[in-house]
Amino acid sequence: MILAHADQATRRYGDVLALDRVDLTVHAGELVGLLGPNGAGKSTLINMLVGLRRPTAGRVELFGGDPRQPAARRQLGVTPQETGLPGTLRVGEVIDFVAAHFPDPVPRAELLDRFGLTDQVRRQTGGLSGGQRRRLAVALAFVGRPRLVILDEPTTGLDVEARHTLWEAIRSFHADGGTVLLSSHYLEEVEALAQRVVVLGQGRVLADDTVDAIRGIVGVRRVSLTADDLPTLPGVVATERTDGRTHLLTTDADQLVRDLVTAGVAFRELEVRPTSLEEAFLAITTTGTGPAGTTTSTATGAAAGPAGAARTTATSAAAGGRPTA
Protein backbone atom coordinates (compact mmCIF):
# COMPACT_ATOMS: atom_id res chain seq x y z
CA MET A 1 0.00 0.00 0.00
CA ILE A 2 1.27 3.43 -0.97
CA LEU A 3 1.10 6.01 1.81
CA ALA A 4 2.85 8.95 0.21
CA HIS A 5 3.44 9.58 -3.44
CA ALA A 6 4.93 12.30 -5.57
CA ASP A 7 4.48 12.04 -9.30
CA GLN A 8 6.63 14.35 -11.41
CA ALA A 9 6.19 16.93 -8.66
CA THR A 10 7.63 20.28 -9.63
CA ARG A 11 7.74 23.38 -7.51
CA ARG A 12 8.79 26.87 -8.41
CA TYR A 13 9.15 29.85 -6.10
CA GLY A 14 9.10 32.73 -8.54
CA ASP A 15 12.06 32.11 -10.82
CA VAL A 16 13.63 29.52 -8.56
CA LEU A 17 13.03 25.90 -9.44
CA ALA A 18 13.05 24.20 -6.03
CA LEU A 19 11.86 20.78 -7.17
CA ASP A 20 12.16 19.44 -10.65
CA ARG A 21 9.90 16.54 -11.69
CA VAL A 22 10.43 14.48 -8.55
CA ASP A 23 9.04 10.96 -8.26
CA LEU A 24 8.82 9.39 -4.83
CA THR A 25 6.76 6.53 -3.51
CA VAL A 26 6.65 5.53 0.14
CA HIS A 27 5.03 2.16 0.85
CA ALA A 28 3.54 1.09 4.16
CA GLY A 29 6.18 -0.23 6.54
CA GLU A 30 9.14 1.48 4.90
CA LEU A 31 11.70 3.65 6.62
CA VAL A 32 12.94 5.99 3.93
CA GLY A 33 15.72 8.50 4.36
CA LEU A 34 15.65 11.68 2.32
CA LEU A 35 19.21 12.82 2.00
CA GLY A 36 20.67 15.91 0.47
CA PRO A 37 22.50 19.15 1.17
CA ASN A 38 20.70 22.32 2.17
CA GLY A 39 18.77 23.78 -0.69
CA ALA A 40 18.40 20.42 -2.38
CA GLY A 41 14.63 20.56 -2.14
CA LYS A 42 14.05 18.25 0.84
CA SER A 43 11.90 20.72 2.74
CA THR A 44 9.95 21.70 -0.34
CA LEU A 45 9.13 18.05 -1.03
CA ILE A 46 8.14 17.48 2.58
CA ASN A 47 6.03 20.65 2.66
CA MET A 48 4.11 19.38 -0.33
CA LEU A 49 3.58 15.94 1.21
CA VAL A 50 2.23 17.40 4.47
CA GLY A 51 -0.12 19.78 2.67
CA LEU A 52 1.61 23.09 3.32
CA ARG A 53 2.50 23.70 -0.31
CA ARG A 54 1.02 22.59 -3.57
CA PRO A 55 3.11 21.51 -6.55
CA THR A 56 3.42 23.93 -9.46
CA ALA A 57 3.14 20.93 -11.74
CA GLY A 58 2.75 17.21 -11.18
CA ARG A 59 0.94 15.57 -8.30
CA VAL A 60 1.42 14.65 -4.65
CA GLU A 61 -0.75 12.24 -2.72
CA LEU A 62 -1.04 11.27 0.91
CA PHE A 63 -3.00 8.12 1.79
CA GLY A 64 -4.38 8.30 -1.73
CA GLY A 65 -5.81 11.81 -1.25
CA ASP A 66 -4.78 15.42 -1.57
CA PRO A 67 -2.51 16.29 1.39
CA ARG A 68 -4.12 19.72 1.50
CA GLN A 69 -7.39 18.13 2.63
CA PRO A 70 -7.45 17.71 6.43
CA ALA A 71 -8.98 14.22 6.07
CA ALA A 72 -5.89 13.01 4.18
CA ARG A 73 -3.69 14.06 7.13
CA ARG A 74 -5.56 12.13 9.82
CA GLN A 75 -2.96 9.35 9.91
CA LEU A 76 0.03 11.62 9.40
CA GLY A 77 2.45 12.73 12.09
CA VAL A 78 4.68 15.77 11.55
CA THR A 79 7.34 17.40 13.68
CA PRO A 80 7.33 21.15 14.17
CA GLN A 81 10.62 22.97 14.08
CA GLU A 82 12.00 22.87 17.56
CA THR A 83 12.32 26.67 17.61
CA GLY A 84 8.65 26.99 16.79
CA LEU A 85 7.05 25.65 19.96
CA PRO A 86 4.88 28.22 21.71
CA GLY A 87 7.21 29.32 24.48
CA THR A 88 4.60 30.14 27.12
CA LEU A 89 2.69 26.88 26.89
CA ARG A 90 3.64 23.99 29.15
CA VAL A 91 4.86 20.69 27.72
CA GLY A 92 1.62 18.94 28.75
CA GLU A 93 -0.50 21.68 27.22
CA VAL A 94 1.27 21.50 23.87
CA ILE A 95 0.68 17.73 23.79
CA ASP A 96 -2.98 18.15 24.76
CA PHE A 97 -3.44 20.78 22.07
CA VAL A 98 -2.10 18.51 19.35
CA ALA A 99 -3.97 15.50 20.77
CA ALA A 100 -7.27 17.39 20.47
CA HIS A 101 -6.95 17.11 16.68
CA PHE A 102 -6.94 13.32 16.63
CA PRO A 103 -9.70 10.79 17.34
CA ASP A 104 -7.60 8.36 19.38
CA PRO A 105 -4.48 10.08 20.70
CA VAL A 106 -1.75 8.36 22.69
CA PRO A 107 -2.34 9.03 26.42
CA ARG A 108 -0.21 11.95 27.55
CA ALA A 109 1.65 10.07 30.28
CA GLU A 110 2.61 7.29 27.90
CA LEU A 111 3.95 9.71 25.31
CA LEU A 112 5.88 11.72 27.91
CA ASP A 113 7.43 8.53 29.20
CA ARG A 114 8.39 7.29 25.77
CA PHE A 115 10.27 10.50 25.04
CA GLY A 116 11.72 10.99 28.50
CA LEU A 117 9.74 14.15 29.21
CA THR A 118 7.73 13.04 32.24
CA ASP A 119 9.56 15.40 34.59
CA GLN A 120 9.05 18.33 32.22
CA VAL A 121 5.27 18.09 31.88
CA ARG A 122 4.66 21.33 33.81
CA ARG A 123 7.57 23.27 32.33
CA GLN A 124 6.93 25.97 29.75
CA THR A 125 8.51 24.97 26.46
CA GLY A 126 10.49 28.22 26.38
CA GLY A 127 12.39 27.00 29.46
CA LEU A 128 13.38 23.63 28.06
CA SER A 129 16.86 22.76 26.87
CA GLY A 130 17.41 22.37 23.15
CA GLY A 131 17.41 18.60 23.45
CA GLN A 132 14.18 18.53 25.45
CA ARG A 133 12.50 20.85 22.98
CA ARG A 134 13.56 18.63 20.13
CA ARG A 135 12.28 15.53 21.90
CA LEU A 136 8.94 17.25 22.48
CA ALA A 137 8.81 18.31 18.84
CA VAL A 138 9.41 14.74 17.69
CA ALA A 139 6.97 13.38 20.28
CA LEU A 140 4.24 15.57 18.77
CA ALA A 141 4.52 13.63 15.52
CA PHE A 142 3.43 10.49 17.36
CA VAL A 143 0.52 11.92 19.37
CA GLY A 144 -2.22 10.92 16.94
CA ARG A 145 -1.12 7.27 16.46
CA PRO A 146 -0.03 7.99 12.88
CA ARG A 147 0.62 5.37 10.22
CA LEU A 148 3.10 7.65 8.49
CA VAL A 149 5.51 9.97 10.23
CA ILE A 150 7.38 12.64 8.30
CA LEU A 151 10.36 14.03 10.16
CA ASP A 152 12.27 16.98 8.74
CA GLU A 153 15.83 16.86 10.10
CA PRO A 154 14.74 15.51 13.48
CA THR A 155 18.13 15.48 15.16
CA THR A 156 19.94 18.50 13.75
CA GLY A 157 21.90 20.10 16.57
CA LEU A 158 21.39 17.33 19.10
CA ASP A 159 24.18 15.76 21.11
CA VAL A 160 25.02 12.13 20.51
CA GLU A 161 23.02 10.75 23.43
CA ALA A 162 19.86 12.68 22.64
CA ARG A 163 20.20 11.68 19.02
CA HIS A 164 20.36 8.01 19.95
CA THR A 165 17.29 8.32 22.18
CA LEU A 166 15.35 9.73 19.26
CA TRP A 167 16.65 7.09 16.92
CA GLU A 168 15.37 4.46 19.34
CA ALA A 169 11.91 6.03 19.34
CA ILE A 170 11.86 6.11 15.55
CA ARG A 171 13.09 2.52 15.31
CA SER A 172 10.51 1.19 17.72
CA PHE A 173 7.72 3.00 15.87
CA HIS A 174 8.95 1.38 12.68
CA ALA A 175 9.28 -2.01 14.35
CA ASP A 176 5.60 -1.75 15.33
CA GLY A 177 4.69 -1.38 11.66
CA GLY A 178 4.93 2.40 11.33
CA THR A 179 6.14 4.09 8.18
CA VAL A 180 8.75 6.82 8.33
CA LEU A 181 10.00 9.40 5.86
CA LEU A 182 12.93 11.19 7.39
CA SER A 183 15.02 13.96 5.93
CA SER A 184 18.53 14.59 7.01
CA HIS A 185 21.76 15.99 5.79
CA TYR A 186 23.66 13.48 7.89
CA LEU A 187 24.52 10.31 6.03
CA GLU A 188 25.26 8.77 9.41
CA GLU A 189 21.70 9.30 10.57
CA VAL A 190 20.16 7.89 7.44
CA GLU A 191 22.54 4.92 7.60
CA ALA A 192 21.55 4.25 11.20
CA LEU A 193 17.83 4.29 10.54
CA ALA A 194 16.80 3.88 6.96
CA GLN A 195 16.66 0.90 4.67
CA ARG A 196 16.13 2.97 1.59
CA VAL A 197 17.67 6.29 0.71
CA VAL A 198 16.45 8.91 -1.69
CA VAL A 199 19.10 11.47 -2.52
CA LEU A 200 17.98 14.91 -3.62
CA GLY A 201 20.29 17.46 -5.18
CA GLN A 202 19.35 20.72 -6.83
CA GLY A 203 15.71 19.77 -6.85
CA ARG A 204 16.10 16.40 -8.51
CA VAL A 205 16.18 12.82 -7.32
CA LEU A 206 19.82 11.82 -7.82
CA ALA A 207 19.50 8.33 -6.44
CA ASP A 208 16.87 6.10 -4.90
CA ASP A 209 18.46 2.95 -3.61
CA THR A 210 19.46 0.84 -0.62
CA VAL A 211 21.69 2.28 2.06
CA ASP A 212 24.59 0.08 0.93
CA ALA A 213 24.40 1.23 -2.65
CA ILE A 214 24.30 4.86 -1.60
CA ARG A 215 27.20 4.39 0.78
CA GLY A 216 29.29 3.11 -2.11
CA ILE A 217 28.63 6.21 -4.12
CA VAL A 218 29.26 8.55 -1.24
CA GLY A 219 32.61 6.84 -0.63
CA VAL A 220 34.04 8.90 -3.45
CA ARG A 221 37.28 10.74 -2.57
CA ARG A 222 38.79 13.82 -4.08
CA VAL A 223 42.45 13.61 -4.98
CA SER A 224 43.90 17.04 -5.71
CA LEU A 225 47.33 17.71 -7.09
CA THR A 226 49.34 20.11 -9.17
CA ALA A 227 50.73 18.48 -12.26
CA ASP A 228 51.44 19.64 -15.79
CA ASP A 229 50.33 16.58 -17.61
CA LEU A 230 48.26 13.62 -16.49
CA PRO A 231 47.88 10.29 -18.22
CA THR A 232 44.45 8.66 -18.36
CA LEU A 233 44.03 6.90 -15.05
CA PRO A 234 41.70 4.06 -14.20
CA GLY A 235 39.03 4.50 -11.49
CA VAL A 236 38.58 8.24 -12.00
CA VAL A 237 34.91 9.16 -12.14
CA ALA A 238 35.37 12.86 -12.79
CA THR A 239 38.14 15.35 -13.41
CA GLU A 240 38.12 19.07 -12.94
CA ARG A 241 40.72 21.81 -13.10
CA THR A 242 40.60 25.03 -11.11
CA ASP A 243 43.42 27.56 -10.63
CA GLY A 244 46.12 25.23 -11.92
CA ARG A 245 45.04 22.41 -9.60
CA THR A 246 43.65 19.16 -10.88
CA HIS A 247 40.93 17.43 -8.89
CA LEU A 248 40.25 13.76 -9.52
CA LEU A 249 37.18 12.12 -8.06
CA THR A 250 37.62 8.43 -7.43
CA THR A 251 36.08 5.56 -5.51
CA ASP A 252 39.53 4.19 -4.60
CA ALA A 253 41.94 6.94 -3.62
CA ASP A 254 44.69 4.53 -2.49
CA GLN A 255 44.82 2.80 -5.85
CA LEU A 256 44.75 6.11 -7.69
CA VAL A 257 47.75 7.40 -5.75
CA ARG A 258 49.63 4.15 -6.46
CA ASP A 259 48.80 4.52 -10.14
CA LEU A 260 50.02 8.10 -10.12
CA VAL A 261 53.32 7.03 -8.64
CA THR A 262 53.82 4.05 -10.96
CA ALA A 263 52.96 6.19 -13.95
CA GLY A 264 55.87 8.44 -12.95
CA VAL A 265 53.74 11.64 -12.94
CA ALA A 266 55.60 14.69 -11.63
CA PHE A 267 53.01 15.95 -9.16
CA ARG A 268 53.18 18.33 -6.22
CA GLU A 269 50.98 19.16 -3.22
CA LEU A 270 48.98 15.96 -3.17
CA GLU A 271 45.80 16.09 -1.12
CA VAL A 272 43.18 13.42 -0.50
CA ARG A 273 39.87 14.55 0.91
CA PRO A 274 36.41 13.13 1.26
CA THR A 275 33.87 14.70 -1.04
CA SER A 276 30.59 16.13 0.08
CA LEU A 277 27.46 14.23 -0.84
CA GLU A 278 26.55 16.93 -3.27
CA GLU A 279 29.91 16.75 -5.02
CA ALA A 280 29.88 12.99 -5.15
CA PHE A 281 26.45 12.82 -6.66
CA LEU A 282 26.91 15.66 -9.06
CA ALA A 283 30.19 14.21 -10.21
CA ILE A 284 28.51 10.93 -10.94
CA THR A 285 25.30 12.20 -12.43
CA THR A 286 26.72 14.96 -14.61
CA THR A 287 28.99 13.93 -17.42
CA GLY A 288 32.26 15.67 -18.14
CA THR A 289 33.61 18.21 -15.68
CA GLY A 290 32.06 18.58 -12.29
CA PRO A 291 30.56 21.64 -10.66
CA ALA A 292 33.64 23.84 -10.45
CA GLY A 293 31.80 26.69 -8.74
CA THR A 294 30.74 24.75 -5.67
CA THR A 295 33.99 22.96 -4.93
CA THR A 296 35.75 25.53 -2.81
CA SER A 297 32.88 26.21 -0.43
CA THR A 298 32.23 22.54 0.26
CA ALA A 299 35.93 21.94 0.82
CA THR A 300 35.96 24.54 3.60
CA GLY A 301 32.90 22.87 5.06
CA ALA A 302 34.83 19.60 5.23
CA ALA A 303 37.83 21.24 6.81
CA ALA A 304 35.67 22.81 9.50
CA GLY A 305 34.01 19.51 10.30
CA PRO A 306 34.93 17.36 13.26
CA ALA A 307 38.13 15.39 12.94
CA GLY A 308 37.96 11.63 12.93
CA ALA A 309 36.78 8.99 10.56
CA ALA A 310 36.67 10.05 6.98
CA ARG A 311 32.97 9.34 6.70
CA THR A 312 32.13 11.59 9.62
CA THR A 313 33.90 14.38 7.86
CA ALA A 314 32.04 13.61 4.68
CA THR A 315 28.69 13.82 6.40
CA SER A 316 29.46 17.11 8.02
CA ALA A 317 30.60 18.43 4.69
CA ALA A 318 27.23 17.49 3.34
CA ALA A 319 25.76 19.99 5.74
CA GLY A 320 27.28 22.64 3.53
CA GLY A 321 29.16 24.20 6.40
CA ARG A 322 26.01 25.15 8.31
CA PRO A 323 26.69 25.29 12.05
CA THR A 324 24.81 22.46 13.64
CA ALA A 325 24.94 23.62 17.24
Next chain:
Amino acid sequence: MPLTLVHARYQLLEIIRIPVAVVGSAFFPAAAMLFFVVPFAGDDPTGATYATAAMVTFAVMSANIFQYGIGVAEDRDQPWNPYTRTLPAGPGPRLAGRILAGLVLTYLSMLPVVIIATVATAARVTPVGLLLGALTVAVVSVPFTLLGLAIGYSLPSKAAIVVAQVIFFPLAFGGGLLSAPGDAPGFIQVIAPFLPTRGAVELMWAAVGDWRPDPLALTMLGVWIVLLAAVSGWAYRRDEGRRFS
Protein backbone atom coordinates in the same frame (compact mmCIF):
# COMPACT_ATOMS: atom_id res chain seq x y z
CA MET B 1 -16.73 23.74 16.56
CA PRO B 2 -14.93 21.90 19.41
CA LEU B 3 -11.63 22.43 17.56
CA THR B 4 -12.39 26.15 17.39
CA LEU B 5 -12.77 26.13 21.17
CA VAL B 6 -9.50 24.21 21.54
CA HIS B 7 -7.66 26.77 19.45
CA ALA B 8 -9.33 29.65 21.31
CA ARG B 9 -8.40 28.13 24.66
CA TYR B 10 -4.70 27.70 23.90
CA GLN B 11 -4.43 31.10 22.24
CA LEU B 12 -5.97 32.64 25.34
CA LEU B 13 -3.52 30.71 27.51
CA GLU B 14 -0.60 31.99 25.46
CA ILE B 15 -1.82 35.57 25.70
CA ILE B 16 -2.65 35.44 29.40
CA ARG B 17 0.83 34.09 30.23
CA ILE B 18 2.36 37.27 28.80
CA PRO B 19 -0.50 39.70 29.25
CA VAL B 20 1.24 42.79 27.85
CA ALA B 21 -1.31 43.18 25.09
CA VAL B 22 -4.27 42.93 27.47
CA VAL B 23 -2.74 45.26 30.02
CA GLY B 24 -1.70 47.66 27.28
CA SER B 25 -5.13 47.93 25.72
CA ALA B 26 -6.86 48.15 29.11
CA PHE B 27 -4.48 50.78 30.44
CA PHE B 28 -5.19 53.83 28.24
CA PRO B 29 -8.98 53.82 28.62
CA ALA B 30 -8.73 53.10 32.34
CA ALA B 31 -6.19 55.92 32.81
CA ALA B 32 -8.33 58.29 30.76
CA MET B 33 -11.27 57.36 33.00
CA LEU B 34 -9.30 58.15 36.13
CA PHE B 35 -7.73 61.40 34.94
CA PHE B 36 -10.47 62.97 32.83
CA VAL B 37 -13.85 61.38 33.39
CA VAL B 38 -13.83 60.89 37.18
CA PRO B 39 -12.73 64.48 38.09
CA PHE B 40 -14.70 66.35 35.40
CA ALA B 41 -17.86 64.37 34.64
CA GLY B 42 -17.99 61.95 37.53
CA ASP B 43 -20.93 63.60 39.31
CA ASP B 44 -23.16 63.97 36.30
CA PRO B 45 -25.02 60.67 35.71
CA THR B 46 -25.67 61.24 32.00
CA GLY B 47 -22.24 62.70 31.25
CA ALA B 48 -20.47 59.95 33.21
CA THR B 49 -22.47 57.23 31.48
CA TYR B 50 -21.68 58.56 28.01
CA ALA B 51 -18.03 59.07 28.93
CA THR B 52 -17.85 55.50 30.22
CA ALA B 53 -19.39 54.19 27.01
CA ALA B 54 -16.82 56.20 25.04
CA MET B 55 -13.96 54.73 27.10
CA VAL B 56 -15.38 51.23 26.57
CA THR B 57 -15.36 51.92 22.82
CA PHE B 58 -11.77 53.12 23.20
CA ALA B 59 -10.84 49.89 24.98
CA VAL B 60 -12.62 47.75 22.37
CA MET B 61 -10.83 49.56 19.57
CA SER B 62 -7.34 49.35 21.02
CA ALA B 63 -7.76 45.75 22.20
CA ASN B 64 -8.76 44.63 18.72
CA ILE B 65 -6.27 46.68 16.73
CA PHE B 66 -3.37 45.56 18.92
CA GLN B 67 -4.13 41.92 19.46
CA TYR B 68 -5.01 41.19 15.85
CA GLY B 69 -2.60 43.60 14.24
CA ILE B 70 0.41 42.57 16.26
CA GLY B 71 -0.74 39.08 17.25
CA VAL B 72 -1.41 37.91 13.71
CA ALA B 73 1.76 39.50 12.35
CA GLU B 74 3.88 37.81 15.03
CA ASP B 75 2.11 34.53 14.54
CA ARG B 76 2.95 34.56 10.87
CA ASP B 77 6.64 34.69 11.81
CA GLN B 78 6.42 31.62 14.03
CA PRO B 79 7.12 28.13 12.65
CA TRP B 80 4.43 26.84 15.04
CA ASN B 81 1.81 28.34 12.80
CA PRO B 82 2.62 26.25 9.70
CA TYR B 83 2.96 23.21 11.96
CA THR B 84 -0.64 23.57 13.10
CA ARG B 85 -1.58 23.54 9.44
CA THR B 86 -0.24 19.99 9.12
CA LEU B 87 -2.68 18.77 11.77
CA PRO B 88 -5.90 17.27 10.43
CA ALA B 89 -7.84 20.54 10.51
CA GLY B 90 -8.12 23.30 7.94
CA PRO B 91 -7.15 26.91 8.66
CA GLY B 92 -10.74 27.56 9.80
CA PRO B 93 -10.59 26.48 13.47
CA ARG B 94 -7.42 28.44 14.08
CA LEU B 95 -8.86 31.65 12.65
CA ALA B 96 -12.24 31.17 14.35
CA GLY B 97 -10.45 30.36 17.61
CA ARG B 98 -8.44 33.53 17.29
CA ILE B 99 -11.59 35.63 16.85
CA LEU B 100 -13.22 33.94 19.82
CA ALA B 101 -10.15 34.51 21.98
CA GLY B 102 -10.05 38.09 20.73
CA LEU B 103 -13.63 38.67 21.84
CA VAL B 104 -12.89 37.32 25.31
CA LEU B 105 -9.88 39.64 25.61
CA THR B 106 -11.93 42.56 24.36
CA TYR B 107 -14.39 42.07 27.22
CA LEU B 108 -11.49 41.65 29.64
CA SER B 109 -9.79 44.86 28.58
CA MET B 110 -12.94 46.99 29.02
CA LEU B 111 -13.56 45.62 32.50
CA PRO B 112 -11.36 48.18 34.35
CA VAL B 113 -13.31 51.04 32.73
CA VAL B 114 -16.62 49.56 33.84
CA ILE B 115 -15.33 48.95 37.36
CA ILE B 116 -13.99 52.50 37.67
CA ALA B 117 -17.30 53.86 36.36
CA THR B 118 -19.27 51.86 38.92
CA VAL B 119 -17.08 52.69 41.86
CA ALA B 120 -16.02 56.28 41.23
CA THR B 121 -18.64 57.95 39.04
CA ALA B 122 -22.37 58.61 38.95
CA ALA B 123 -22.70 56.62 35.73
CA ARG B 124 -25.92 54.66 35.73
CA VAL B 125 -27.31 52.12 33.35
CA THR B 126 -30.45 49.98 33.41
CA PRO B 127 -29.99 46.20 33.33
CA VAL B 128 -31.39 46.20 29.78
CA GLY B 129 -29.00 48.99 28.87
CA LEU B 130 -26.10 47.02 30.31
CA LEU B 131 -27.05 43.94 28.34
CA LEU B 132 -27.51 46.00 25.17
CA GLY B 133 -24.17 47.66 25.81
CA ALA B 134 -22.45 44.30 26.23
CA LEU B 135 -23.94 43.07 22.94
CA THR B 136 -22.99 46.31 21.22
CA VAL B 137 -19.39 45.72 22.27
CA ALA B 138 -19.39 42.57 20.15
CA VAL B 139 -20.93 44.49 17.24
CA VAL B 140 -18.50 47.40 17.35
CA SER B 141 -15.62 44.91 17.64
CA VAL B 142 -16.26 43.94 14.04
CA PRO B 143 -14.68 46.91 12.23
CA PHE B 144 -11.69 46.98 14.59
CA THR B 145 -11.18 43.22 14.35
CA LEU B 146 -11.14 43.60 10.58
CA LEU B 147 -8.76 46.55 10.83
CA GLY B 148 -6.44 44.52 13.08
CA LEU B 149 -6.56 41.51 10.74
CA ALA B 150 -5.84 43.76 7.76
CA ILE B 151 -2.74 45.10 9.53
CA GLY B 152 -1.64 41.71 10.84
CA TYR B 153 -1.96 39.87 7.55
CA SER B 154 -0.46 42.55 5.34
CA LEU B 155 2.55 43.74 7.35
CA PRO B 156 5.60 42.15 8.96
CA SER B 157 5.40 42.21 12.76
CA LYS B 158 7.77 45.15 13.31
CA ALA B 159 5.82 47.34 10.89
CA ALA B 160 2.51 46.11 12.32
CA ILE B 161 3.44 47.35 15.81
CA VAL B 162 4.21 50.83 14.48
CA VAL B 163 1.15 51.05 12.25
CA ALA B 164 -1.16 49.86 15.05
CA GLN B 165 0.24 52.52 17.36
CA VAL B 166 0.07 55.27 14.76
CA ILE B 167 -3.52 54.44 13.83
CA PHE B 168 -5.18 53.99 17.18
CA PHE B 169 -4.69 57.44 18.72
CA PRO B 170 -6.02 59.56 15.81
CA LEU B 171 -8.96 57.18 15.57
CA ALA B 172 -9.77 57.70 19.25
CA PHE B 173 -9.36 61.49 19.21
CA GLY B 174 -10.76 62.06 15.74
CA GLY B 175 -13.85 60.01 16.49
CA GLY B 176 -14.53 62.18 19.54
CA LEU B 177 -14.10 59.38 22.09
CA LEU B 178 -12.27 61.75 24.44
CA SER B 179 -14.89 64.47 24.41
CA ALA B 180 -18.51 64.50 25.52
CA PRO B 181 -21.17 64.02 22.83
CA GLY B 182 -21.65 67.26 20.92
CA ASP B 183 -18.86 68.90 22.87
CA ALA B 184 -15.87 68.03 20.70
CA PRO B 185 -13.64 70.71 19.15
CA GLY B 186 -14.91 72.05 15.82
CA PHE B 187 -12.62 70.19 13.45
CA ILE B 188 -13.30 66.92 15.22
CA GLN B 189 -17.05 67.49 14.81
CA VAL B 190 -16.39 67.72 11.07
CA ILE B 191 -14.20 64.63 10.63
CA ALA B 192 -15.67 62.39 13.35
CA PRO B 193 -18.65 61.01 11.38
CA PHE B 194 -16.26 59.76 8.73
CA LEU B 195 -14.23 57.65 11.15
CA PRO B 196 -15.33 54.16 12.26
CA THR B 197 -14.84 55.09 15.92
CA ARG B 198 -17.68 57.64 15.72
CA GLY B 199 -20.29 55.22 14.44
CA ALA B 200 -19.12 52.72 17.07
CA VAL B 201 -19.40 55.14 19.97
CA GLU B 202 -22.77 56.44 18.77
CA LEU B 203 -24.05 52.85 18.87
CA MET B 204 -22.66 52.44 22.40
CA TRP B 205 -24.33 55.67 23.53
CA ALA B 206 -27.63 54.55 22.02
CA ALA B 207 -27.34 51.22 23.82
CA VAL B 208 -26.79 52.66 27.31
CA GLY B 209 -28.74 55.94 27.09
CA ASP B 210 -31.25 57.99 25.12
CA TRP B 211 -28.87 58.87 22.38
CA ARG B 212 -30.10 59.12 18.79
CA PRO B 213 -27.20 58.02 16.61
CA ASP B 214 -26.12 60.21 13.71
CA PRO B 215 -27.20 58.50 10.46
CA LEU B 216 -24.09 59.73 8.64
CA ALA B 217 -21.77 58.18 11.26
CA LEU B 218 -23.69 54.87 11.11
CA THR B 219 -23.63 54.81 7.32
CA MET B 220 -19.90 55.47 7.37
CA LEU B 221 -19.45 52.68 9.92
CA GLY B 222 -21.14 50.33 7.48
CA VAL B 223 -18.90 51.59 4.68
CA TRP B 224 -15.83 51.04 6.89
CA ILE B 225 -16.90 47.48 7.70
CA VAL B 226 -17.30 46.61 4.02
CA LEU B 227 -14.02 48.32 3.15
CA LEU B 228 -12.03 46.71 5.99
CA ALA B 229 -13.54 43.31 5.26
CA ALA B 230 -12.34 43.65 1.68
CA VAL B 231 -8.84 44.74 2.72
CA SER B 232 -8.42 42.06 5.39
CA GLY B 233 -9.82 39.41 3.03
CA TRP B 234 -7.33 40.49 0.39
CA ALA B 235 -4.45 40.48 2.90
CA TYR B 236 -5.46 37.04 4.22
CA ARG B 237 -5.61 35.54 0.74
CA ARG B 238 -2.31 37.12 -0.20
CA ASP B 239 -0.67 35.66 2.91
CA GLU B 240 -2.19 32.24 2.20
CA GLY B 241 -0.87 32.45 -1.34
CA ARG B 242 2.62 33.36 -0.19
CA ARG B 243 3.03 30.86 2.59
CA PHE B 244 0.61 28.03 1.82
CA SER B 245 0.28 27.60 -1.92
